[in-house]
Amino acid sequence: MPGISIGDEIPDIHADSTHGPINLHEFCKNNWTLVFSHPADFTPVCTTELGSVAKYQPEIEKRGAKLLGLSCDTVEEHKAWTKDVEAYTTGACVKYPIMADPTREISRKLNMLDPDEKDSSGQPVASRALHIVGPDCRIRVSFMYPASVGRNFDEVIRVLDALQLSSKHKIACPVNWKPGDHVVISPSVSDEEAKKMFPQGYKTVDLPSGKKYMRLVKVD
The missing domain is CATH 3.30.1020.10 (Antioxidant, Horf6; Chain A, domain2)
Known part of the structure; x- marks a missing residue:
């Protein structure tokens, strides 16, 4: 896919998030990091995904990895939507940060914009993209799904295990x-x-x- 991909250093982005300001390099440095986007808050497939990711978080952290979400909505919308996510997915507790990207600039830099999907104002929205970033801040794997298809996080975990094993x-x-x-x-x-x-x-x-x-x- 065009833009940044495997082997590229992730851009040194500064963003607001549900956990406050984030510097992407500082967040990713010396850790494995799963940076993932979703098309929009308060939408059905995204709600299932964010709840599932929350339940996977302990397994991801066992592997020394961190989670960082992103969509084109605001921090306030993320926080309000999180209550729906936790209510829908039994046992889910969204503890990972979600970045805000109302201008789409972060999604563009991370190569996460969907070329076909638009919001109600005609602006492009984020795809279901996911980068696994190594401790050196370089992208090791990139997934990209359309808005109509939810991701398989069992496969994401399997790939993370394979990457960590092959790095040793x-x-x-x-x-x-x-x-x-x-x-x-x-x-x-x-x-x-x-x-x-x-x-x-x-x-x-x-x-x-x-x-x-x-x-x-x-x-x-």
Whole structure:
């Protein structure tokens, strides 16, 4: 997608939020951060999402990560809407900050504006976008959904786990990977290096090509 994406440093934005002023670099620095947008307050799919995120917050924090929401509404509207979110989703308590963006400038800088969706005044609104930002303030993953489709936060958690694991080891996570499954050793790692890096041992899969690139290992 155009604009900032994977590998880019997240813009050093200053914004008002439900928790007061936020400096985006300071907020993200030295942590994993999930920065996510929603099209509008007081709308049905967004209400389900914000409540779900609130219930996931303990799991996200277990992974040393933080949450930061965003929409084109004001702080006052965010605070009023939060009561609806908590009432709709049993057990939800919205403790994470939500940034205000009435001018759409923050959404534009974060590449979160939906090109097709407009509000009642004809202004573009934020898409259902989510950036996973690393401790170095660089974007590691970007998701973008249309307003009509709610996100799958089980998948967001799975991707966060995979990113954190691959940041510790020279590995990659294969299709449908889940914590505890085998991962693959990076092709940049020689067999000699792999033996030192993974003393627990690994399995090399025999393939018709005869190439030994599929090396499976389990790591924590």
